[in-house]
């Protein structure tokens with residue numbers, strides 16, 4: 001599920017609630033869609049902060065659901081609806097943002113990480129690809145070589161490394177939700193930030209081509 005709360009500064013706080021790591025179960029995916037729609041349709045709400053309960057942002061797809069066919073909304077349209085939001089959405093990353101959890105954060109317009117947070121795309125260790133936007137959004141954010149490193153090794157990075165790579169906008173040793181709310185307030189009313197296009201790759205003996 002996802003809990004919806006109004007917080008000062010004309011903001012909505014959306015909290016993923018699926019212990020132990022707020023994985024993206026069918027109820028969480030539906031909860032994100034419902035709460036985002038509520039925030040976007042309320043003219044009093046100028047921005048959104050997205051976080052996970054118990055200071056764990058999100059451990060990714062819910063591996064407890066892997067045994068059966070996927071039900072309910074898929075990850076891709078769920079994340080696309082966040083990216084398309086006309087109000088700024090800021091991810092407050094505490095604990096972990098792994099797999100689909102990082103892909104969720106990448107769909108947000110800004111990312112704040114707690115200094116002890118760990119981020120990564122470990123799908124490869126499960127024989128999967130980060131196919132919920134990770135293979136597209138991460139290279140647009142940090143460039144192809146750095147994104148390929150994270151996607152093909154599945155390694156986790158610290159908040160400081162994520163900052164250096166450009167995955168997150170700011171690192172805090174305080175309450176990431178507070179810092180995210182501050183940022184959301186400061187950019188409310190502005191056009192939502194978009195990711196740069198993928199770089200054009202030039203390969204010897206081939207015409208330039210664009211990845212999309």
Ligand SMILES: CCC/C=C/C(=O)SCCNC(=O)CCNC(=O)[C@H](O)C(C)(C)COP(=O)([O-])OP(=O)([O-])OC[C@H]1O[C@@H](n2cnc3c(N)ncnc32)[C@H](O)[C@@H]1OP(=O)([O-])[O-]
Pocket residue numbers: 020021023059060061062063064075096098099100101122123126128129130131132
């Ligand atoms: C198109 C597809 C795109 C997306 C693909 C994906 O996201 S693929 C997924 C990508 N994500 C990953 O590969 C993340 C894999 N997980 C990890 O790396 C670690 O569990 C951790 C770093 C999240 C926490 O480490 P830690 O040493 O602090 O703790 P711990 O390890 O002891 O686990 C604690 C409890 O959490 C549970 N649980 C954990 N993850 C999930 C989950 N996704 N779901 C459900 N449950 C999960 C775990 O079973 C355990 O439950 P128990 O036994 O208490 O009932």
